[in-house]
Amino acid sequence: SALSKIEEVDIEGGWKVGDKVPYAALAKVFALIEATTKRLEKTALLTSFLLLVIRRSGPGDFQPLLQAVYLCINRLSPDYEGVELGIGESLLIKAITDSTGRSGAQVKADLKKEGDLGLVAMNSKNSQKVLFKPKPLTLDFVFKNLKEIALSSGQSAQRKKTSIITKLLAACQGTEAKYIIRSLEGKLRIGNAEKSVLVSLAHAVILAEKEKAGKRWSQEKLAEKLEEGSNVLKSVYSELPSYDLVIPALLEFGIGGLREKCQLTPGVPLKPMLAKPTKAIGEVLDRFENKKFTCEYKYDGERAQVHLLPDGAIKVFSRNSEDMSKKYPDLMEQVPHCIKEGTKSFVLDAEAVAINKDTAKLMPFQELSRRKRKDVKVEDILVRVCLFGFDLLYLNGESLLQKPLSERRKLLREHFQEVHLEFAFAKWSDAEAVEEIQTFLDESVKDGCEGLMVKMLESDASHYEPSRRSVNWLKVKKDYLAGVGDSLDLVVVGGYYGKGKRTNVYGAFLLACYDADAETYQTICKIGTGFSEEMLKSHWDSLHPLEMEKPRGDISVGGAKPDIWFEPKVVWEVLTADLSLSPIYTAAQGVVDERGISLRFPRFIRIRDDKNADDGTGPEQIAEMYEKQALAQGGGKKKGGED
Ligand code: ATP
Secondary structure (H helix, E strand, C coil), rough: CCHHHCCCCCCCCCCCCCCCCCCHHHHHHHHHHHCCHHHHHHHHHHHHHHHHHHHHHCCCHHHHHHHHHHHHHHCCCCCHHCCCCCCHHHHHHHHHHHCCCCCHHHHHHHHHHHHCCCHHHHHHHHCCCCCCCCCEEHHHHHHHHHHHHHHHHCCCHHHHHHHHHHHHCCCCCCCCHHHHHHHCCCCCEEEEEHHHHHHHHHHHHHHHHHHCCCCCCCCCHHHHHHHHHHHHHHHHHHCCHHHHHHHHHHHHHHHHHHHHHHCCCCCHHHHHCCEEEEECHHHHHCCCCCCCEEEEEEECCEEEEECCCCCCCEEEEECCCCCCCCHHHHHHHHHHEHHHECCEEEEEEEEEEECCCCCEEEHHHHHHHCCCCCCCCCHHHHCEEEEEEEEEEEEEEEHHHCCCHHHHHHHHHEEEEECCCEEEEEEEECCCHHHHHHHHHHHHHHHCCCCCEEEEEECCCHCCCCEEEEEEEEEHHHHHHHHCCCCCEEEEEEEEEEECCCCCCEEEEEEEEEEEECEEEEEEEECCCCCCHHHHHHHHHEEEEEEEECCCCCCCCCCCCEEEEEEECCCCEEEEEEEEECCCCCCCCCCCCCCCEEEECCCCEECCCCCCCCHHHHHHHHHHHHHHHHHHHCCCCCCCCCC
């Protein structure tokens, strides 16, 4: 039935094989996905649509599927190319007024009422009388125009963007304007995250292969094939996160041939492996009982994935796959010094740390974050950076992901060399007893690190797991040991005006965690203590431009009542003394209790400008922390009490 609803969408008398995909079909499937909260239904709807796209694409033509997938995840190219939407509200309002003849004041008033500019655009369009029905939009046309908007820069960029958006809006029918505007804003808000899009893509390709080969499978067999296929695609994509490469290979070689064709490739940053937090060294030993493990310093800098391409080019990527070559021109100069002869291509996992060039002492992350992010000139650099290599993922044409850490580490040592103030191997110890680990942890803190990373060293469990927060990597931070708990990365979604002395600043802030499955921000606490006047001023400067009168539609508000809302963008690292159940906030609602979870006595640590809003801590992790704490307190769950 999902399929037939989408098939109803016709274009000029029928969407046939070889025709361009009508944008109306995509808008239709978005509307159907948005209207249901059931995950399986969302997946089935998107699968049906992608299957139609595959069936109706001309032989060998992968563009329609590629464009469709990009629009579903609201991107236009792989992350590392840095082509981003996220057009400001005022420009969109201008385009809406230009294309519908409504006044800016009317549009703004509607926006205040609805809290969704997409909806406002759609309603404005639909209430407009038109003499001629516009020519239907195709997905190809929308995609190319969105890309042109994202790529326009320079003096006349604003004018050009407004004119393209006005042109697109003029051709919109039905629900199209709603999704085009939301795409332009950078948030689709249909509750279908990229993980689910990958599943639908795998299912659609398998169903298409089945149809083509005329295979008959039992229900069980089909379910097994679908599950197997999604796992293959997810794993391949985590190694090679580029639909530009994966989709053509999928269509040509099928799911079965994908793993062989698509592997980790220098130049394409893979999603880094992450660690699970632990509360104490004892917990590390419980988890790694009888296993061979190793402890490394956890350096307090910024993750840097360094690639050497076979053509000699060097690239440095951030934790979020951003190309950081412009931020670190000094690293680009330093890296060749540490490569030994015979090393022709590699992917190195490392941490870039600020270092004092006179004393060689490591400096905290705050120093590093004083550097500009773009267009840095080597001669202007005040904060020097040293690279600490801790893993080698690819070497001379071969992926090392499936090799044990002990072997990867050996290869790292063999192919790289330490250079004073420029490159060093992450310090490690194979200590096994609590006292030894404690001593190593104390040393790490004394040397300016955040604590330790404890990693499985041998066997399959020590393979590199891209994009996973894995139990095979544990972090032990110095802060946890002081009993203040793990830190969280939270998104600032609201502000409370300062009173008394604090007039031209916000005095307190509303924070939220991010639920990646539902694509919503869930409120978690109000934070208002521990800020200096200077800090409050700088928070005002960065948050004031993000002000919104109503909460954006993807914020699950609960009972929070800030004076002003922010577009979710800024991420803060926060420590808390305690977690408690809350009748007000919505974080992790329904996971451990019908109530949400909130932080008691939250403390601001630092701004995380290396993280996006959707990298914020998730509800599962918060629920896990809450449960751990309840366990440690003898199972007694706490109630209420947030400040
Ligand atoms: P955090 O706030 O702890 O940095 P995170 O979400 O960025 O959180 P985690 O998985 O918690 O990442 O911790 C791993 C991070 O620690 C890596 O992303 C890396 O930047 C840093 N790091 C420093 N030293 C090491 C090391 N020896 N091995 C792995 N990661 C390290």
